[in-house]
Structures are given as C-alpha cells and as structure tokens.
Amino acid sequence: MNMRSQTQTKTTPKPSFTPVKTGILQRKCACGNSAGLTGKCTECQNKQLTLQRRSNNQAEPDEVPPIVHEADTVAGMLQRQGSSQDGGGTPSACVVSEEIPTNRSGLINRGGTVGERFQMNIDWRDSGSLARRSPTSYCDCSCGEYRQYIKGHVIINGRRETIHLWGGAVLEENVYHEDGLERNPRGRYGHRNETQTTDEDFLPDRATGCSYRGRDFPRIMIGSEVDMLYQFKGQTYDSCNQTFGSIHEWEVRYVGPIIR
Numbered sequence: 001m002n003m004r005s006q007t008q009t010k011t012t013p014k015p016s017f018t019p020v021k022t023g024i025l026q027r028k029c030a031c032g033n034s035a036g037l038t039g040k041c042t043e044c045q046n047k048q049l050t051l052q053r054r055s056n057n058q059a060e061p062d063e064v065p066p067i068v069h070e071a072d073t074v075a076g077m078l079q080r081q082g083s084s085q086d087g088g089g090t091p092s093a094c095v096v097s098e099e100i101p102t103n104r105s106g107l108i109n110r111g112g113t114v115g116e117r118f119q120m121n122i123d124w125r126d127s128g129s130l131a132r133r134s135p136t137s138y139c140d141c142s143c144g145e146y147r148q149y150i151k152g153h154v155i156i157n158g159r160r161e162t163i164h165l166w167g168g169a170v171l172e173e174n175v176y177h178e179d180g181l182e183r184n185p186r187g188r189y190g191h192r193n194e195t196q197t198t199d200e201d202f203l204p205d206r207a208t209g210c211s212y213r214g215r216d217f218p219r220i221m222i223g224s225e226v227d228m229l230y231q232f233k234g235q236t237y238d239s240c241n242q243t244f245g246s247i248h249e250w251e252v253r254y255v256g257p258i259i260r
Contacts, residue, residue: 093238094125094139100234100248101216107252108219112260114226115219116252122146122212122236141210143240146190146200148214149176149233152251156223176233179216189214190237218252227255 033041101118108115124144127133153173154161163171166180166188180188180197187195192206199216202209218230230252236245 089134089137091140091143091240092137093141093144093236093240095144095236095245096123096125098122098236098245098248100236101232101250104250107254109254109256109259112258113219113221114228114254114258115217117215117217118250119216120146120148120212120214120234124210126210140240142192142208143238144210144212145192145237145239146212146214147235147237147244148179148189148216150179150218150230151176152229152231153227154220154229155227156220157225179232189216192239220258223258225257229253 029041031041031043033043099119099121102121103117103119105117108117122144124141125139126141127138132138150165151172151174153171154163164182165171165177166182166186167178169177171177178188180186181199187197189197189200190212192202196202196206200212200214203211203213220226220228232250232252234248237243238245
C-alpha cells in the first residue's frame with residue numbers, strides 16, 4: 001500500500017448547515033449541493049433510486065460471465081437432444097439375460113427320427129415411464145431381436161441331400177445362412193416385423209415384448225444310414241442401433257443308423 005495515501009491532513013470540518021438571511025436553516029448534501037427534504041440533493045437522490053431499483057429487480061449485469069454462456073449452451077444441447085426422440089435420448093436393446101442355446105435334449109434317435117431339441121431364451125429390460133429415461137439413451141424392449149444362422153451337411157445312404165433354408169438358400173458346408181422356416185409360415189427366426197414362426201414367441205406380444213422364447217428341432221426322418229452335421233450360430237440383435245451381441249456357437253452331429 002502507498003504510504004502517502006495513509007497520511008491525512010487534519011482540517012476543520014464544514015458545518016452541515018449554513019444560515020440564510022431569512023433565518024431558516026438550509027441543509028447541504030454530502031456532495032456540497034443544496035439538499036432537499038431527504039437530506040440529499042436531487043442528483044444524488046436519483047442515483048440512489050437507480051441503484052435501489054437494480055438491486056430489487058436483480059437485473060442482469062451488462063456483461064454476462066462466460067460460465068453463464070457455457071451453462072446455457074450445455075442446457076440447450078441437452079434439451080435439443082431430449083426432444084429428438086419420444087421421451088428423450090436414443091432407444092437401445094438392453095439384454096438382461098441370454099441363454100443360447102439352452103435346454104438341449106441331447107441326441108434323440110428313435111421312431112425313425114434322429115436329431116436334437118434346444119431352446120433360445122432372451123430377456124431385455126425396458127426403461128418404462130419417461131421419467132426414468134436418461135437424457136442420452138434408454139432401454140426399449142422393442143429394439144431387441146434374435147438372429148440364428150446355420151451351415152453343415154446331410155448325407156443319407158451315401159448321398160448328399162439338398163436342404164432348403166429360408167429365402168431360397170440351401171445348406172452349405174462352409175457358409176452360414178440365416179435360419180428360419182420356409183413355409184407354414186415362412187419367416188426368419190427372431191425378426192419382430194416378420195410373420196411369427198410356429199417355433200418362437202415374443203412375450204407378452206411380438207411388437208414390444210421383453211422376452212423371446214425360441215425352439216428348434218433339427219432332425220432327419222428318412223433313410224437308414226445318416227451323416228448329419230448342423231452347425232449353428234446365434235446372436236442377440238439391437239434393431240434400433242443395428243448392432244449384434246455375443247456370438248454363441250453349437251452343433252448337432254450324428255453319424256450312424258436311424259433307429260425305427
């Protein structure tokens with residue numbers, strides 16, 4: 001601190017009022033001008049009123065701090081993002097559990113049929129009411145689907161058979177094709193927007209159900225000697241974001257006679 005500014009000259013204070021010829025005392029404002037009834041001149045009174053209004057009304061300062069602009073920008077971004085979807089954010093398939101495959105029967109060979117039964121069980125979570133949804137993403141069961149693929153061969157009595165798959169494809173040794181039913185009804189496994197096959201269910205309904213229960217029974221029912229290889233690949237699928245879950249692989253294999 002500057003020491004010169006601390007030195008003060010002792011002066012005789014001016015009187016707060018001066019006599020006038022009329023004999024009436026007239027007060028002076030602190031600025032030196034003539035004071036009114038409030039003890040302040042008109043100019044100082046106006047300044048006080050202006051400051052008082054600004055304090056009471058809490059008007060914004062002329063320059064807004066940068067942090068305020070930044071907060072406004074973030075808030076606006078979140079608001080725009082939230083309004084882009086119903087309820088805010090991006091829907092996605094949130095898998096709670098997946099058993100692919102499960103409940104495998106083991107090889108069945110009796111009554112002229114050889115094969116194996118198995119199931120696919122998948123459960124998704126739904127965020128429910130809009131109040132519980134995140135500003136950026138939320139779980140929507142309708143996004144959850146299932147995909148199954150198959151490859152292999154079937155040789156009956158020494159002859160390689162042509163096994164027809166969904167969409168006109170045929171079973172190949174080294175190439176996976178999407179699995180499904182070619183008839184009664186025709187549809188791929190796990191597609192919500194296609195005709196539901198007799199071997200699957202979305203529960204409680206196909207459009208929005210949070211559970212998938214698929215069933216399959218690949219088998220051979222003709223011939224006496226069979227060389228059968230079915231290799232499967234199953235995955236969950238997020239139709240809203242076009243992404244796949246973990247790959248599950250298994251096979252149904254048998255070489256030998258068909259028991260009748």
